[in-house]
Amino acid sequence: MSATTVTAAPPRRLLTEERVATGLVGLLCLLLLLAIALPLWALLSKSFLDDQGRFVGLANYARYFATPVLVQSLLNSLFVATLATTIVIPLAFLYAYALTRSRMPAKGLFYALALLPIFAPSLLPALSLVYIFGNQGFLKDLLFGASIYGPIGIVMAQVFYCLPHATMILVAALGLADGRLYEAAKSLGTTRWRMFRTVTLPGAQYGLVSAAVVVFTLVITDFGIAKVIGGQFNVLATDAYKQVVGQQNFAMGAVVGMVLLVPAVLAFFVDRLLRRRQVALLSARAVPYAPQPERRRDLLLLGYCILVGGLVAAVLGVAVWASFIRYWPYNLSFTLANYAFAEFDPDGWQPYLNSLWVAGLTAAIGTPLVFVGAYLLEKTRAVPLGRALAQLLAMLPMAVPGMVLGLGYVFFFNAPWNPLGILYGTVAILALNCLAHFYTVAHITAVTALKQIDGEFEAVSASLQVPFWVTLRRVTVPICLPAILDIAVYLFVNALTTVSAVIFLYGPGTKLASIAIVHMDEAGAIAAAAAMATCIVATAIGVKLLHLLLDAVLFGRAQRWRAR
Amino acid sequence: MTTAFRFEPPAGEMPAAAGRTAAPAFLRVRSLTRRFGSFTALDRIDLEVARGEFVCFLGPSGCGKTTLLRTIAGLDRQDEGSIEIGGRDVSTAPPADRDFGIVFQSYALFPNLTVTDNVGYGLVNRRMPRAAIAARVAELLRLVGLPDQGRKFPVQLSGGQQQRVALARALATSPGLLLLDEPLSALDARVRLHLREEIRALQRRLGVTTIMVTHDQEEALAMADRIVVMNHGVIEQIGTPEEIYRRPASAFVADFVGTMTFFEATAAGPGQVRVGTRGLRVDAGATGFPADGTPLRLGLRPEEVRIRGVTTGDDNAFEALVEDLEFLGPFCRARLSARDAPGFELLADFSANLMRDLDIACGAVLRIALPPGSLRVFPRRDDRGGNGAPA
Numbered sequence: 004m005s006a007t008t009v010t011a012a013p014p015r016r017l018l019t020e021e022r023v024a025t026g027l028v029g030l031l032c033l034l035l036l037l038a039i040a041l042p043l044w045a046l047l048s049k050s051f052l053d054d055q056g057r058f059v060g061l062a063n064y065a066r067y068f069a070t071p072v073l074v075q076s077l078l079n080s081l082f083v084a085t086l087a088t089t090i091v092i093p094l095a096f097l098y099a100y101a102l103t104r105s106r107m108p109a110k111g112l113f114y115a116l117a118l119l120p121i122f123a124p125s126l127l128p129a130l131s132l133v134y135i136f137g138n139q140g141f142l143k144d145l146l147f148g149a150s151i152y153g154p155i156g157i158v159m160a161q162v163f164y165c166l167p168h169a170t171m172i173l174v175a176a177l178g179l180a181d182g183r184l185y186e187a188a189k190s191l192g193t194t195r196w197r198m199f200r201t202v203t204l205p206g207a208q209y210g211l212v213s214a215a216v217v218v219f220t221l222v223i224t225d226f227g228i229a230k231v232i233g234g235q236f237n238v239l240a241t242d243a244y245k246q247v248v249g250q251q252n253f254a255m256g257a258v259v260g261m262v263l264l265v266p267a268v269l270a271f272f273v274d275r276l277l278r279r280r281q282v283a284l285l286s287a288r289a290v291p292y293a294p295q296p297e298r299r300r301d302l303l304l305l306g307y308c309i310l311v312g313g314l315v316a317a318v319l320g321v322a323v324w325a326s327f328i329r330y331w332p333y334n335l336s337f338t339l340a341n342y343a344f345a346e347f348d349p350d351g352w353q354p355y356l357n358s359l360w361v362a363g364l365t366a367a368i369g370t371p372l373v374f375v376g377a378y379l380l381e382k383t384r385a386v387p388l389g390r391a392l393a394q395l396l397a398m399l400p401m402a403v404p405g406m407v408l409g410l411g412y413v414f415f416f417n418a419p420w421n422p423l424g425i426l427y428g429t430v431a432i433l434a435l436n437c438l439a440h441f442y443t444v445a446h447i448t449a450v451t452a453l454k455q456i457d458g459e460f461e462a463v464s465a466s467l468q469v470p471f472w473v474t475l476r477r478v479t480v481p482i483c484l485p486a487i488l489d490i491a492v493y494l495f496v497n498a499l500t501t502v503s504a505v506i507f508l509y510g511p512g513t514k515l516a517s518i519a520i521v522h523m524d525e526a527g528a529i530a531a532a533a534a535m536a537t538c539i540v541a542t543a544i545g546v547k548l549l550h551l552l553l554d555a556v557l558f559g560r561a562q563r564w565r566a567r
Numbered sequence: 568m569t570t571a572f573r574f575e576p577p578a579g580e581m582p583a584a585a586g587r588t589a590a591p592a593f594l595r596v597r598s599l600t601r602r603f604g605s606f607t608a609l610d611r612i613d614l615e616v617a618r619g620e621f622v623c624f625l626g627p628s629g630c631g632k633t634t635l636l637r638t639i640a641g642l643d644r645q646d647e648g649s650i651e652i653g654g655r656d657v658s659t660a661p662p663a664d665r666d667f668g669i670v671f672q673s674y675a676l677f678p679n680l681t682v683t684d685n686v687g688y689g690l691v692n693r694r695m696p697r698a699a700i701a702a703r704v705a706e707l708l709r710l711v712g713l714p715d716q717g718r719k720f721p722v723q724l725s726g727g728q729q730q731r732v733a734l735a736r737a738l739a740t741s742p743g744l745l746l747l748d749e750p751l752s753a754l755d756a757r758v759r760l761h762l763r764e765e766i767r768a769l770q771r772r773l774g775v776t777t778i779m780v781t782h783d784q785e786e787a788l789a790m791a792d793r794i795v796v797m798n799h800g801v802i803e804q805i806g807t808p809e810e811i812y813r814r815p816a817s818a819f820v821a822d823f824v825g826t827m828t829f830f831e832a833t834a835a836g837p838g839q840v841r842v843g844t845r846g847l848r849v850d851a852g853a854t855g856f857p858a859d860g861t862p863l864r865l866g867l868r869p870e871e872v873r874i875r876g877v878t879t880g881d882d883n884a885f886e887a888l889v890e891d892l893e894f895l896g897p898f899c900r901a902r903l904s905a906r907d908a909p910g911f912e913l914l915a916d917f918s919a920n921l922m923r924d925l926d927i928a929c930g931a932v933l934r935i936a937l938p939p940g941s942l943r944v945f946p947r948r949d950d951r952g953g954n955g956a957p958a
């Protein structure tokens with residue numbers, strides 16, 4: 004019937020699928036070991052050694068807890084973290100409630116407003132607060148004589164810094180509601196308050212705990228805010244910096260790093276436990292909840308969102324505005340003088356360019372690495388042990404604060420025996436550190452996208468004798484393009500704004516913008532610091548807007564095969 | 568090396584209509600075992616499939632049928648045992664070296680590729696000239712009845728059309744073995760009926776050895792040359808659809824394929840059993856009847872209950888009361904109870920004709936007979952089979 008012919012099974016090649024997959028998994032494991040596991044191991048072991056490198060057991064820890072100043076920092080950290088969490092969570096909950104359970108207008112705008120701080124280094128809200136409540140602040144009197152430099156400033160700045168993270172988690176938690184539960188409750192004549200207590204809160208409880216855990220960890224591990232506005236109020240993150248950079252006391256720095264690791268690791272496991280329990284909460288047959296219009300509630304919530312969202316924008320705006328002002332608060336005329344960074348810092352604009360370079364490198368190398376890595380773990384069957392190890396290592400950075408990873412890098416890459424020491428102080432190590440620090444979220448994004456693809460594509464390809472890398476290129480990557488873009492933007496923005504991880508790692512000529520902010524602020528050039536922060540925010544938001552545009556194009560003409 | 572496409576079954580290799588072929592086995596599975604932790608998904612499976620045969624793996628979910636299919640494909644690796652395809656031992660070969668095409672319940676079509684690109688997916692990798700690929704794809708699309716749909720994307724097709732594309736893609740490389748993993752389960756009832764006939768016709772035409780996994784007994788009965796009924800990781804019975812239906816080897820098969828009323832019974836002499844207080848005659852069978860007092864399970868298909876022209880002297884004849892009638896369109900299913908032995912209940916199917924002729928209604932008393940040749944005798948095991956009608 005047909006004269007067409009086809010060659011039978013292709014000849015055996017050296018490059019079999021299994022070998023390729025095995026090799027790639029091996030490479031991935033090696034890289035993750037180098038970038039994540041070994042630095043952490045270096046930190047851990049350092050905390051048990053004295054200055055001469057002799058094993059001293061828990062002596063360093065004993066010394067830590069015998070030093071009142073250091074213990075005070077630990078208590079300080081716990082104090083501000085607890086306070087900030089108790090303020091942020093209710094704020095964010097109501098905000099998320101308004102976004103998901105009301106019919107108020109402009110929800111998208113208000114969601115975007117709440118997310119704004121994500122695009123700024125944590126230093127930015129701190130700088131703004133200095134302008135507002137500092138010694139020359141225009142609202143200084145509102146503090147009734149108390150100083151913004153210290154716990155008050157830290158907590159206020161952390162509230163702004165953490166609000167987007169808590170809001171995102173709670174919007175997700177409140178957005179997943181089964182409308183039928185509300186209909187059932189209503190048909191039984193349940194009062195509004197009882198409905199809130201028996202349906203809304205239980206549905207969001209995991210989200211609430213998760214958000215609280217995330218905020219608590221963010222506050223404990225953040226370095227930038229405490230550095231700028233902490234004054235004499237020491238916390239764990241600033242201690243680690245002082246011990247290592249100021250006093251060159253590496254052993255004690257390592258101990259502080261380990262102490263910093265405890266709340267983060269605890270938080271990580273609490274979160275994982277909760278996530279596992281949450282799985283069955285919403286059945287596949289649930290009917291999404293759609294709020295009915297209700298004038299009074301919608302107006303009240305709108306007012307609340309205007310207030311909170313406006314405050315967030317205002318706090319960010321103050322620093323931006325101040326960066327264009329000649330001399331706060333005496334001469335408010337417009338100037339670009341604060342952007343002539345060479346006047347304030349010998350490196351001039353170089354740190355900004357370095358930041359672009361590192362962020363670009365992190366995104367350019369990290370995105371394919373993370374995606375192919377997730378693909379290998381998710382879709383291939385090669386070396387189960389290797390894949391399990393890579394999976395574990397990929398999830399590890401989530402539990403490791405940037406400061407801790409940065410310290411680990413110092414100890415690992417700076418070790419005299421380590422040939423990789425040549426990387427120290429280069430752009431490469433900064434990018435590697437950023438990639439490691441933000442690996443987990445990027446990895447989870449990729450895995451989530453891959454899990455949504457039909458699991459049989461690889462089986463079909465194998466039956467057609469098409470190797471997996473062809474299917475990866477022709478099918479998987481095009482399908483996952485939106486997620487890949489997400490990953491790239493996430494890595495870029497975070498590498499651009501991070502301070503904590505890289506503060507130990509820059510070298511002459513590779514200072515980053517976020518570090519320049521710290522330095523200029525230390526030197527009293529606060530307007531220039533605000534100007535540099537403005538550059539970062541503008542870049543990050545620009546990239547995000549570009550992302551949205553690309554996404555629109557992707558989902559529009561270019562990929563008409565997508566079912567919309 | 569080149570092979571011509573096998574659109575016509577090679578001479579002399581037509582699948583025999585009834586079961587075991589004399590032809591040498593194309594697929595040979597030997598004592599295949601697969602364990603997941605302490606759970607044994609496949610327990611020493613032995614199976615042979617002749618060239619050109621259409622075999623269905625039938626069983627409830629979790630019986631191991633999909634695991635068996637995936638192990639044959641190499642997508643899952645067995646713990647013990649061997650697999651031979653076309654005379655070649657492929658026990659350790661990766662899927663790509665096993666020469667099969669596969670169709671999944673989910674279709675697994677590449678959503679970002681057109682229908683043409685999907686069907687040609689396996690051809691592009693073989694350094695075939697572009698024109699040859701295009702010709703081959705057009706040919707396959709004609710074959711599955713979608714000649715003009717090549718430029719569409721999968722989302723633009725209906726479920727049935729998507730499954731045809733998946734079938735065309737699986738056949739594109741002329742595999743020696745076609746594996747179908749519940750290909751019809753995701754489709755509407757009408758489409759399913761239609762496509763099942765088409766798949767069967769196509770398979771006959773191409774003569775490609777085919778294995779289909781299904782949990783739908785009707786599908787298996789309608790399509791297969793032979794059915795492999797599985798349960799708890801073992802094969803309960805292999806046979807033609809008629810064998811499976813008429814002579815189920817176990818109470819499980821009898822219950823899973825079609826409907827059967829079961830009675831708890833005990834052996835009472837050759838060809839005699841006792842159900843409660845009633846003695847019944849059954850076929851003694853050739854292999855010797857169980858000793859007196861052996862607990863047995865007796866099964867009877869509802870359509871085997873005789874009602875026309877039953878006289879008092881007939882075997883196993885008695886009067887029964889119509890307790891309940893379930894209307895099922897072309898026939899009615901009646902729940903009957905014996906008048907002289909309370910608790911003795913059974914199901915019987917009566918055609919619409921019969922219902923009208925004999926004026927059957929709830930509360931009517933009928934003289935019925937249970938033909939000894941239709942009563943199936945199974946050993947009584949507690950762990951499987953039977954809907955446990957009270958005896």
